[in-house]
Amino acid sequence: MVEISSDVIRGYNDTMILYILMREPSYGYNISKEIKRISDGKYAIKETTLYSAFTRMEKNGYIESFVANPDPEGNGKKRTYYRITNHGKEYYSNKCEEWDLTKEVVELFIEDKGE
Amino acid sequence: MVEISSDVIRGYNDTMILYILMREPSYGYNISKEIKRISDGKYAIKETTLYSAFTRMEKNGYIESFVANPDPEGNGKKRTYYRITNHGKEYYSNKCEEWDLTKEVVELFIEDKGE
DNA sequence: CAGCCGTACTACGACAATCGTAGTACGACT
DNA sequence: AGTCGTACTACGATTGTCGTAGTACGGCTG
Numbered sequence: 001m002v003e004i005s006s007d008v009i010r011g012y013n014d015t016m017i018l019y020i021l022m023r024e025p026s027y028g029y030n031i032s033k034e035i036k037r038i039s040d041g042k043y044a045i046k047e048t049t050l051y052s053a054f055t056r057m058e059k060n061g062y063i064e065s066f067v068a069n070p071d072p073e074g075n076g077k078k079r080t081y082y083r084i085t086n087h088g089k090e091y092y093s094n095k096c097e098e099w100d101l102t103k104e105v106v107e108l109f110i111e112d113k114g115e
Numbered sequence: 116m117v118e119i120s121s122d123v124i125r126g127y128n129d130t131m132i133l134y135i136l137m138r139e140p141s142y143g144y145n146i147s148k149e150i151k152r153i154s155d156g157k158y159a160i161k162e163t164t165l166y167s168a169f170t171r172m173e174k175n176g177y178i179e180s181f182v183a184n185p186d187p188e189g190n191g192k193k194r195t196y197y198r199i200t201n202h203g204k205e206y207y208s209n210k211c212e213e214w215d216l217t218k219e220v221v222e223l224f225i226e227d228k229g230e
Numbered sequence: 231c232a233g234c235c236g237t238a239c240t241a242c243g244a245c246a247a248t249c250g251t252a253g254t255a256c257g258a259c260t
Numbered sequence: 261a262g263t264c265g266t267a268c269t270a271c272g273a274t275t276g277t278c279g280t281a282g283t284a285c286g287g288c289t290g
Binding site: 006007009010011013046048049052053056076077 | 246247248249250251255256257
Binding site for chain 4: 007027028047048051077079080
């Protein structure tokens, strides 16, 4: 079975997180589940990777955190939510462009079995 | 200008090197030039990255080194050539499969401007 | 024949993202 | 009362890449 190695995905974990935050603010556990769902179970971000990405991205100004209750009534345990900033949107957009270029280059060195 | 970041390409430098060695044995300087040529100048591997990749890959049994003269007459300075092993071919092939999967997954989190 | 450019490396330490392991703590359900 | 799922935090190790530096040989040019 082929598995995605961390060295490959390195540098795109941030992009995946931001993709989710582009839609609406979210928090660690939910983002983790979303990534698994969107990738149809093909990829699961490690918890430690996820939370350290939050710290880094907040420091870089790509995201902002706020603590809130899961429901408006104020019930349940408070969570740390993250929302994407304008700077983060710009960063995400650059990452997408970078991906296109990277893909183009890497493919030149890939030989598919079928060909 | 969009540039390929090292974190993205991380894990594919080996693949690029092996792609070149799949064709014929080669050596550092030449591989470096080949990567630049094949990628049409879009990507240049750093010297230190290249040589440390050699060490690692030889230790892992993906490549074998031998020292030889550049021409059959025995003229010129001797170089360290590398040839891919069967184990290396297998590894390369796995990397190609892995790439297909990675590409599939990452694209799910990419939004292109045109769309 | 001196000097420089291109070739062909080696050494070393720093960095940064990921990972493994571990532990905490709350709430809901049984 | 205990377990499961949720929601994190801490910490140290690992690994590939990078920056900087230095060595050394051969070929060409002035």
